[in-house]
Amino acid sequence: MHKLVNRIIFIAVILMAGLYFLQSKINSPEECQKIAGVWNEIEETCERSTTQTIYENLSSGYPMTMTYPESGVQVQVDKEEVAEEVYFLRGHYQKVLQEATEDQEAVYDRGLLYLNMSKMVILNESPAGLVHYAAPFIVNTVGSGVFVYVGLFSFDLESKKSVHLDSALLGNRIREEKITYIKDYLQVDFLSHAKDQPYSDYPTEDSAIYLQLQNNFLNFKQVKRMHSTWDENNDGINDCESDDTCDHTINYSVPRL
Structure with a gap:
């Protein structure tokens, strides 16, 4: 004993x-x-952090329902997945388009959705506990493409409820997406495929879109902006204006080389 x-x-x-x-x-x-x-x-x-709080609640007990862009299908993201040290929340849907018969298998409409929580960006926090954030997500239509979007979301710190508010398409099989919050809009940088580059290749072209936040963070719309790399002193004015070198043939909305 x-x-x-x-x-x-x-x-x-x-x-x-x-x-x-x-x-x-x-x-x-x-x-x-x-x-x-x-x-x-x-x-x-x-x-x-607020980012960690949102992730923990979405992945355990308070899953969010997202809307598939274009189709409007509702998908619940409630599964955790880690790939190359990137944290995702995953959801899927499956709808029967044609029932199986003796001569033919059933036809389905299927899709997978991956919300990238590692690239989440907090946009604002209110005293009432409502947080707005943006994060990229991937839509895999199982055959027709792998489309990447930016999503706009809200999260209530008290009720733990998260709402998918809006989406904007970046492109098919784009890579290395990065969201930057600049005043009242989002700058989203990514690599896309060049005009004649196969989708099977890794994309190499620097691209960017700009999303103006509207209606107190309820939605956004794509606008044309100057890329932040043309404003090294962050004064909101293109650097070329200070030395009188601006050229109308240059696309200032793409990253500076």
């Missing part, structure tokens, strides 16, 4: 030491950054 008690105490000590090690490992600036936390230098602890 005495040996059994000693063994239990020994195991408990080992477990406590392991938990202490894991906690101390998480409580470092590097580990905190990996989980989208905010490092408190005074307390030396990792605090949850």
Whole structure:
């Protein structure tokens, strides 16, 4: 009996030491950054960011219903998926277009949707607890393309409810999308395929779209803007105007080379 008690105490000590090690490992600036936390230098602890709060609620207990662009099909994103250290929430739909017969298999309309939570950008937070954010998402139509969009969303910190408000298409099989919030609009940079480049190749052309936020973050519309790389001093004016080198043949809406 005495040996059994000693063994239990020994195991408990080992477990406590392991938990202490894991906690101390998480409580470092590097580990905190990996989980989208905010490092408190005074307390030396990792605090949850708004981004992390939204992700945790959407992935456990409070899933969101998204609208498939173009078709309007409602899809619930409620499955977690990690690929190449990128965190996604996944949903799918399947609708029978033609029932199976003795001579023919059933015909389905299928699709997958992946919401990229690792590239989420917080747009605003109100005292009432309503947060607006943007994030890219992928629509895989199982055959006709892999289309990437930017979604606009709201999240209520009290009710834990998230709403899909609007979407904007970036393109088919685009890569390396990045959302930047600039005053009252979003600048979305990405790589797209050149005119004669096959979709099977990795895209190489620098592209950007601009989405003006409207109606107090309820929706956005695509507009033409100057790319931020043409304004190195961030004064809102094209750098070419200061040295009188502006050229009407240059497309200032694409990234500066």
